[in-house]
Amino acid sequence: MSRWLTFLRNTFVSGSMAALASTAALVLAGTRETRSPVAPVNAVSHWLFGDQSFRHDDASPKYTLTGLATQYGASLFWAALLEGLVARRLGSSPAARLGEGALVSGLACFVDYRLTPERLMPGYERRLSRGALAVVYAAFAAGLAVGTALVQHRESRSG
Numbered sequence: 001m002s003r004w005l006t007f008l009r010n011t012f013v014s015g016s017m018a019a020l021a022s023t024a025a026l027v028l029a030g031t032r033e034t035r036s037p038v039a040p041v042n043a044v045s046h047w048l049f050g051d052q053s054f055r056h057d058d059a060s061p062k063y064t065l066t067g068l069a070t071q072y073g074a075s076l077f078w079a080a081l082l083e084g085l086v087a088r089r090l091g092s093s094p095a096a097r098l099g100e101g102a103l104v105s106g107l108a109c110f111v112d113y114r115l116t117p118e119r120l121m122p123g124y125e126r127r128l129s130r131g132a133l134a135v136v137y138a139a140f141a142a143g144l145a146v147g148t149a150l151v152q153h154r155e156s157r158s159g
Contacts, residue, residue, distance in 0.1 A: 014147030015079030021143030043123035101144035
């Protein structure tokens with residue numbers, strides 16, 4: 001397989017796992033803190049729909065699907081950065097993979113809240129506590145780590 005296709009496959013796997021893990025954390029935190037599993041997901045769509053997305057607690061194609069697509073796209077972006085910057089080491093330890101995921105997740109958090117204009121921030125910070133945000137970014141790191149573990153396991157089996 002070409003290096004480019006390998007890069008895309010690995011990015012897709014890691015980004016998908018990170019999106020699933022962080023979205024699950026958003027849903028759980030939303031249920032706990034707002035009584036709405038989709039409120040934080042809807043808030044992500046504020047970059048397109050403005051402040052009304054912060055007040056929308058019900059699932060809807062407009063807010064929820066846009067929020068999910070945005071979260072997934074951002075996850076793929078950060079997974080591509082992980083894939084591009086972190087050398088793949090077959091046989092690397094789970095702790096190393098988690099460390100790499102945490103590094104990228106920490107960078108994502110820094111960029112999201114220190115370098116990004118307010119309109120392009122994630123948005124779920126308007127619906128969730130700081131503690132819940134920490135859990136979301138930790139889940140994102142874990143998802144990246146699981147994704148890289150899956151990729152490395154497949155690469156080690158194929159040769």
